[in-house]
Amino acid sequence: MQRIILHLDLDAFYAQCEELRNPSLKGKAVVVCVYSGRTPDSGAVGTANYEARKLGIHSGMPIAFAKKKAKPETIFLPVDIPYYKSISERIMEIAKSNSGKTETAGLDEAYLDASAIVKTFEGAEQLAKKLKKEILEQEGLTCSIGIGQNKLIAKMASDFRKPNGLTVVKPEKQKEFISGMGVKKLFGIGPKTEEALLEMGIKTIGELAVAKKEFLVESFGEKKGLQLHEFANGIDERSVENNIEKQQFSRIGTLKEDSGNFNDINPFLEKLCQELFERVSNERKLFRSVSIIAITNKLQSFTKSRTMDEPKHDPLTITEVSAELLREFLAENKGISLRRIGVRVSNLLDAGQLKKTQKTLEDF
């Protein structure tokens, strides 16, 4: 069955939201930052608008580094996720009303399966124009949309021309569209895989497409190897899913100072546990596993986890188990110094799924 998939990508989303509530920012370079609170400039760039990108400022970059590239008039702002989320939810509603199936991928992206709504790529292009118009008129934001026969092509198409782009890649043009691109452009290929492929002399998606499947499986493992082969050939059977249940919730933060001392770290961890419980409790979830995440001063990451026999939903379990895990972790790693600490719950169960006889339901 031939599908028609749209990928919607809101342009420099966090920055556009900030421009929305403060129009005087328009035309200026805007950098939205995730500050860690340790020093005035420690943290990373969340989103840079296109003016800031011209200066060489990009997502993920350390703020201190971005400031070196910035002009005196460049604006640095802290992220406000709840605000962006409220805007995102309204836009996703617009998307849903234009296509039965929509799958959100973060606050700023969505896949739409328009197969039931339109029958041709020309029809899909008109739908995309309508969608862009509605988002602009109702919410004042621009986006880029890509259209293809599967999620992979749609995503690469939306990335092709932005901001405010619209790119249609018909199946017969697919190969031509992707084969000349560098392998890093392919969804699922990050810095490590790119490096490995370059060592093998594979630079472009076209070269990857003709590499032996067996060789790729041998080099990258079963799943990854097959996926590389399929994606490089434009093959992607992943369906657009309406509701994806979250598998885990986590909260992590940066300590005021590096420490390997339980008494320094645990009060901060307890705060994170309370915030985490708020979220989990709002989502009406029970959890069976608790983990801590520890990141050292050298940015090495560790996890330690514990699974209980019974699903829980109380804040005390999170704080107690995580404190226990932290104590054990520090004892097993004497001399270690932590920069960041976090807590996660997983093995989730919907509260509604619990048997009525179970006592733990009463607090809901």
Next chain:
DNA sequence: CTTCGGCTGACGG
């Protein structure tokens, strides 16, 4: 043999 828990690592937004 399969499944589960515990852990690491790659990746994406």
Next chain:
DNA sequence: CTAACGCCGTCAGCCGAAG
């Protein structure tokens, strides 16, 4: 002068233990 560094979530793979 140089290095600089968030937070959240998914999945695969490996290992050892248990079913």
